[in-house]
Amino acid sequence: MNMFLITEIRKVVYSVMCIAAFVLSAQYVNAKVTLPSVFSDYMVLQQKTKAAVWGKAEPGKTITISTTWSRARYSSKADEQGNWKMMVTTPSYGGPYAVTISDGEPLMLMNVLIGEVWVCSGQSNMEMPLAGWGKIDNYQQEIDNAKYPSIRLLQVHQATSNLPVDDAKVANGGWKPCIPQFVPEFSSVAYFFARELYQKTKIPIGLIHTSWGGTIAEAWTSGTTLKTMADFAMATTKIEEEGRSMTELGEAQAMLAWQKVVQEKDAGYKAGNPVWLGNDLDESSWKAMQLPGEWENSVLPNFDGVVYFRRKITIPKSLEGKELKLRLGMIDDNDITYFDGAKLGETQGYNVERSYTIPASLAIAGVHTITVRVFDGGGGGGIYGEKEKLNLTTSDGERIALDGVWRYKVAVDLKDLPPSPALRKSPNRPTVLYNAMINPFTSYAIRGAIWYQGESNADRANQYRELFPAMISDWRKKWRQGDFPFYYVQLANFMQAKPEPASSAWAELRDAQFQTLKLPNTGMAVAIDIGDAADIHPKNKQEVGRRLALIALAKTYGKKVVHSGPVLNAQQVVGSTVQLRFNFAEGGLESKGGELTGFAIAGPDQKFYWAKAVIKDNEIYLSSPDVPNPVAVRYAWADNPKSNLYNKAGLPASPFRTDNWEDTTTLKK
16 A cells, blocks of 8 residues: 555544544543643654553542554553553654543543653743744744644743642643744744754654743752752752741732832832822932843842832824833833823733833823832843833834933842742742652653753852752653753853953853763753853854754764764873864864964963964864963853854864863852
């Protein structure tokens, strides 16, 4: 029978199966079997394995599972708590299939694919969506072209828990196909990774995206592991104890009481009413700040609390009597916004775009004042984002730009207040994200994980040398699938470039990531050349995903592709010259864009100087008149290094060092 006929028969069979499923679902919408959120229509099950399927039912009930890819039938009894679990044998990739789970009343999961499942996690550079707050390069074109229904997306809601939980909340009711409707808010790195894999293998891909911007690695690590580490044991134990004792009502009451204290201490309030609002307010003590921008990166470093922003505008006669939209971009974290003292609205959440309506009755020609009360509980702070998002507009497109100089004044410094009860629900606490956003999936069969994180641990980079490999080993123990592939992104270049060799916490964090390659079945995508000095969220996520996929194609799927840039193999010192040899240099080394840069050498005094670097016979020779007796080399060792060593495949060399001198981020005991 030819393949065309087989395909057509399969379509007919599947159509009949869908009709039957519709009838059954209409009859049995009240099926007693319940499933965790990872099981839904459109899900992907890991191929060629025994995949766990589990859920709840009435205690003592017999549960059966059948599938359309096999005649096998599985059964088990729900225990005294109603829990049941079965291991279902999956074939090689394919589909779509159906899975029926029944306790006498069937529950059917439709359009199920068998393929490869990858967990995608980390902080904001993994979270960054194609559109929304991210807007990666060419985002609209990428969204329009994202027509890969054999790639499936599971978006996990952000949550914390002091104790491990069995289920997680997910977006869109469960798994969804990768089509323009569902991809805009999904992780761009994860999507581009999956797209490259699918294009090269044609194997269905399932992505479980579970990340949270600004978070620390210890939050993603289980208490079991953290309690064995001196730096985290006490805090982890305390968090678990709080988890066993706290109640939601008690937390809510404590939060309301704390918010009342904040308002009482707010210098912009008097007798419970805001007073920094009027047009005639004396602003002589107010300072200037360029907006959009985060105050921690400019005028108020390391400040958390309440800051008021004011901007005077002139409404021309042409806009008088017209309803206006006040757009403020995004605000970190919460705001209350006023126009001439009238409250326009308030919003909570650092990643939500603000848009408020100024009624036509207030749009009078002349000078007016916009006042924004901003509360920031930690990190960043301010009105930030793209300057084009900061404006007043009418329905017919007339616009008044609001980017530029605003006046600001501090109203509350959180250092002067007792700790917020919200800190007890902060994502930046040991184990709380593992508990809520990883633990629910550790029974689900996967191929591997991709990870993009580290920015929030950079000031403790030396600690990350132990923490990061411990986290990877922790996940592998919890999934009980051996040393599954774990591929991650090394931090991109960021911040101002420095003219001379200097210490760098980000360089030390990158080195901690590089050293983690000693763990089996790991891989690292280097991003030292695709960052942005002014933006911690560089927008070229296509190349990040592609480089991660190259590692998977080579190491997981056996494709003959170059997956790494040059990696130092050996150093030899001959007189005043250092000779370096590299792996992954097939076809030769090259300096992209001119003379080879980024190398520094040091003598026994541990003082580094820029080195003249020359490529010769596929090796690199370094020398400097300032270092007659070199002993150590560092490459691309800076927050934002000027470095340009590549192999012929166009992949950059990772930053590295040959010394083992003490990190500047070593925690003093």
